[in-house]
Amino acid sequence: MKYFIGNWKMFGVPKSINILNKINSFYLKDKNCKKYRVIVTPPYTLIESYSKHFKNKKIIIGSQNCYQKDHFSSNTSAVSPFMIKSVGAQYTLVGHSDNRIEGDTNHMLKNKVHFALKNNLKVVFCIGENKKEKQNKKTLNVLTRQISQVLDKNLKKNNIIVAYEPIWSIGTGKIPSSMELEKTIIHIKKVLKTTFKSKSPAVLYGGSVDGSNVKIFKKIKEIDGFLIGGASKSSKKFIDIIKNYYR
Numbered sequence: 550m551k552y553f554i555g556n557w558k559m560f561g562v563p564k565s566i567n568i569l570n571k572i573n574s575f576y577l578k579d580k581n582c583k584k585y586r587v588i589v590t591p592p593y594t595l596i597e598s599y600s601k602h603f604k605n606k607k608i609i610i611g612s613q614n615c616y617q618k619d620h621f622s623s624n625t626s627a628v629s630p631f632m633i634k635s636v637g638a639q640y641t642l643v644g645h646s647d648n649r650i651e652g653d654t655n656h657m658l659k660n661k662v663h664f665a666l667k668n669n670l671k672v673v674f675c676i677g678e679n680k681k682e683k684q685n686k687k688t689l690n691v692l693t694r695q696i697s698q699v700l701d702k703n704l705k706k707n708n709i710i711v712a713y714e715p716i717w718s719i720g721t722g723k724i725p726s727s728m729e730l731e732k733t734i735i736h737i738k739k740v741l742k743t744t745f746k747s748k749s750p751a752v753l754y755g756g757s758v759d760g761s762n763v764k765i766f767k768k769i770k771e772i773d774g775f776l777i778g779g780a781s782k783s784s785k786k787f788i789d790i791i792k793n794y795y796r
Contacts, residue, residue, distance in 0.1 A: 551585040552710065552753055552774030553791055554673060555781025556613060556642065561591045566599060569608055571784035576607045581795045585774070588640055588673075589781065593628055600637025611640030611673070614648055617660040619667065630661070630668040641665050642776075644675040644699070646716045655698035662699060662709075671708045673776065674699065675755070676737070680717035688715075689736050696740050706745045711752045712776040713737055718756030719778065727765060730754065734771040760789030767794050 569589060576582050590611040591599055600610045616627040633641060643661045644653065653661075658674075665672050676695040678688045692713070700709070713733060718724055725733065734752055741749035754766060755776030766772055780786040 550751070550773075551794070552751060553585055553587050553787070554611075554640075554712070554753065554774065554776045555587075555589040555787060556645070556755075556776060556778050557589065557591045557782060558613065558647070558778065559592060560782050561595050563595065563598060565591070565595070566602060568782065568784045568787075569599065569603070572787055573603070573606055573608050575784075575788050575791075579791070581791075582607070584795070585791065587791075590640070590642055593633075596633065596638050597636035600639075604637070609639050610637060611642065612638045612670075613642050614645065615641045615643065615661055615665055615670070617657045617664070619664040630665040630670050634668045634670055638670065640671045640673055642673045642675060642712075644695070646675065646677055646679075646714060646719065655695065659699045662704065666705050666708055671710070673710045673712050673753075675712045675714055675776070677714040677716050677719075677756075683715065683717055688733060692733070692737055693740050696737070696744060700741070700744055702745050704745075706747065706750055709750045710773075711737060711741060711750055712755050713752060714755035714776060720757065722757050724757055724762055724765075727769060730766075731769045731771060734769065738771065758790060760786060760793050763790050763794050764796075 588609045588611050590613045612633045615630045620631045644658045676692050678691040682691050737752050738749040751773035753774045753776050754772050758775045758777050759780050
């Protein structure tokens with residue numbers, strides 16, 4: 550199973566659902582639809598209405614983040630995994646670089662993963678190195694640390710997906726070389742296999758994915774799908790990524 554996950558970030562109003570309606574219509578007609586899953590994470594404001602609209606349909610709705618505590622608390626503006634699940638989300642991103650930059654530590658992310666899984670949300674755990682870490686050839690060390698300090702063997706492995714998003718690539722149009730990316734994904738899967746003492750969870754790639762470079766990525770068999778940012782806000786661009794992956 551391949552995954553095409555759209556992260557809308559701070560984008561979308563109720564009528565933006567038309568973007569997803571077009572993607573859903575394509576999905577229903579696509580001969581390859583049984584080979585992949587489409588998940589979209591809109592802002593909190595749209596999760597409930599979109600989840601109701603796509604209930605029993607092909608597109609799955611998730612959240613872009615969740616708070617590090619369960620149920621209810623006195624933390625202003627916080628949204629817990631319990632609350633996210635209650636409005637219909639099935640997945641949540643955890644550890645996106647945007648949130649790490651704003652202060653999410655590995656300890657906080659560990660709590661987020663724990664409580665998300667406790668509330669029956671599936672987790673897309675994001676990891677990635679910044680430009681300086683890449684230049685200093687510390688990519689593999691950084692990724693190993695991010696995984697080992699957040700994930701452990703007692704978690705529900707089948708409800709976890711890992712998304713590798715090199716921070717220096719996000720929104721820049723720059724992507725790793727095929728050889729470099731293959732080596733990195735293999736390393737991530739090796740670390741995950743050791744962590745869970747069994748087969749690795751699915752590992753996705755994210756970072757300036759579009760309809761052109763996906764043709765390069767599809768040659769790397771270790772990649773189990775994609776976390777897509779800007780291109781997911783356009784039905785045409787998102788559909789082109791899927792089409793070109795299977796051509």
